[in-house]
Amino acid sequence: MAQQSSSTRFEKDRKVFFLLIFGFFLYLAYKILEPFLNTIIISILLASLFYPYYTKLLVKVKGRKTIASLLTSFLMVFLIVVPAIVFTTALVEQGVKSVSEVQTWIKEGNLQKIEKTPTFSKIKELGKKHLRFLDIDKLDIQGTLLKATKNFGQYLLSKGAGLLSNVAGFVMRFFIMIFLLYYLLRDGPDMLTKIKYLSPLRPEQEDRIFERIKAVSKSALLGTFVTAIAQGVAGGIGLAISGIPGFFWGAMMGFASLIPVVGTAIIWIPACVYLLIVGKSNWAIFLAIWCIVIVGSLDNFLRPFLMKGEAQMSPFFVFLAIIGGIQVFGLIGIIYGPLILGICAVFIYLYQVEYAEMLGDED
Template identity: 25%
Template sequence: MYAKLETRTFLAMLLGVSLAFVLLMKPFFGPIFWAVAMAVIFHPVERLLERRLGDRPNLNALITLAIGIVIVVIPVLGLGAALIAEGMGVYQQIQEGEIRPGEYIDQINESFPAIQAFLAQFDVNFGELRDRAVSAFLGGSQFLAKQALGIGQNTFQFFLALALMVYLTFFLIRDGQKLIELLIRALPLGDERERLLFAKFAEVTRATVKGNLLIAVIQGALGGLIFWVLGITGALLWGVVMAVVSLLPAVGAAIVWVPVALYLAAIGEAIPALVLTGYGVVVIGLADNLLRPIFVGRDTKMPDYLVLLSTLGGIVVFGINGFVMGPLVAALFMAFWGIFIREFGHEAHLAAQTDVSAREDASTRES
C-alpha cells in the first residue's frame, strides 16, 4: 500500500515538474521548434557526412549546420527583409496618396459590371466587399510597417532568438539520435509505437518544411518574374507576397495575380492581362498543383484536402509556424488512429469472433 502511494506521489510530482518545465520553455517555443525542424530536415546530411568523414560528431554537426544556414536561414532572412522593406515603401505611397487601392477596385467594377451583378445573386454587397478589400490591403501594408518598426526596436531580441535557434540546432543535429533513444526508453507507449511516431514526425516535418518552402520560393520567383516582365510596379514586393501566400494550398499566389490581371483588363491593357492570366494558370498554377502533392502530400501520405485543411487550421491556431505544425498534428492524428485500429481493432475483432463462436457452440449443445 505504501509502495503504491510512493509511486503515485512520484508520478504526480513528475507530471507537475514536467508542466512547469513546459511553461518555462514557452517563451522560446519558436526557436526550439525551428531548431528541431532544422535538425530533422538536415539529419540525412549529417548521416552522409558521418559515412564520409567518420565518427566525428562535432565536425559533422558543424558542417551540417553551416549548410543549413546557407540553404535555409540566410534566404529566409533575405526574403523577410525584402518583404518588409517593400511593404514599408508601399505603405508610404499609400499614406502620400500615390497608391489608391479603392480607385483600382472601382475601375474594375466600372469595366466589368457583370462582377457586381454576379455577386448580387448571392446577396453579396460589392461596396462592402470593396471596403473590406481596401481595409485588408491597408492593414497588410500597415502590418508590414509595424513589423519593420518592431524588428528595428527589438533587434537584440530578434537576433537572440535566431542565435538560440542556431545554437540548439547544432546540439540537436549532433545528439538528436541519442535524445530520441532516451525518449523511447522514457515514454510508456511501447518502443515499436514510439519509433513509428518519431519516424512520422520526422517524415512530415521534413516534407512540409522542405516542400512548402520550396514551392513558395518557386511560385514567388515565377510571379515576381512575370510582374517584372510586364512592368508592374513593385514586382519584388508582389513576388515576395506570392511566396508567402503560396503557403496556403489550393489558393496561394492566385490571391495576388488574379486581381492584377482584372485591373490590367479594366484599364484596357488586354494583352498584358491575357499574358498574366495564361501565365498564372499554366505556369504558376501548375507549379503548385504538380509540386505540392509530390513534395508534401506524397511524403506525408495524406490526401490533398487534409493537407489544405490542416495547413489553414495550423496557421489560425499557431500563426506562421502553423504551416508546419498543422500537417504535423494531422499526420500524428492519423498515425495514432492507425496504431489503434491495427492493434486494438484487431483484438476487438478477434474477441467478437470468439464470442460469436462460443454462442454458436452453446446453441448447438442446447439443441
C-alpha cells in the first residue's frame, strides 16, 4: 500500500515537474516571438480573409499548393499593402499641406473678414441664444484655430517622421507577414487540426470558436473598414467638388465614420458652415445633400450588408471595442478590440450552452 502511494506521488511529482519545464520553455518561446506578435496575429487574420481566394486559385493551378499560396500572397500585397503605404504617405503630406494653408489663410486676415459678414453675425447670435454657458464675445477664435492647426500639424509631422525612421522595422515585419501568410495558406488546415488535437475543448466548441474568429474578422472588421473607406472616398469627392481639399478631409471623414451617432457629420457640417460663411451657399447646400444622401446611404445600406450574419455587432459596441482596443494595444487595437469582443461573445454563448440546465433551474 505504501509502495503504491509512493508510486502515485512520484507520478504526480513527475507531471508537475514536466508542466513546470514546459511552462518555462513556453514563456521563453513567447518572449522570442513577442516582438512579432502583432505581425503573426495580422497574418492569421489575413490568411482567414484570403483563404477562399486561395482555394479558388488552388483549383485553377490543379492542386499545386505552393503556386496557389504564392499567388494569393501577391494578391494580398497589391490589394492591401501597396494601397495602404501610398495612402499613408499621401495623407501625411496632404495633411501637413492643408494645415499650412489653413494657418496662412488665418494669418492673412480672412477670419476677420468673415466675422464681419451677415451670415457669421447670424450664426454668432444663434450661438449666444442656444449656448449660453459660453461667453462667445470673449472667444479668441483666431488664436484657438492657429494653436489647434499648429498642434495638429506637429502631430502629423511627428507621426510621419516616426514612420520614416522605422522603415527597416516595417520592411522586416512586412516580409515576415508575407512569409507567414504563405505558410498559413498552404499548411493552415494541418496546423488547425493539430491545434484542435491539443485543445481540451469538445470538437463542437472548437469549431464554434474558430468559426466566430473567421466571422468577426470577415464581417465585423471588413464591414467597419470597408464602410469607412467607402464613406471617406464618397465624402472626399463631395468636398473636392465643393472646393475643399478632398483627399485629406475625405480621409478624416473615413476615420470619423467609426464614431457612432455623429459619424461623418463631425466633418461635413463644419465644412458646410464654412461654405455658408464665405458666401458659397449653393455649394454648402450641395455638400449637405451629397453627404446626407450619398455618404449617409453607405452607412445605412453598405455596413449592414457587409456585417450581416451571426457576426453582426452593434455599431455602439464596435466603437467601444475600437476605442478601448486603441487605449490598450495602440493603433493595432482597431483590429484587436472587435476581435476580442467577438471571441468573448462566443465564450458567453458556449457558457450558456454548457450550463443551460443549471441556468434554466435558477430561472
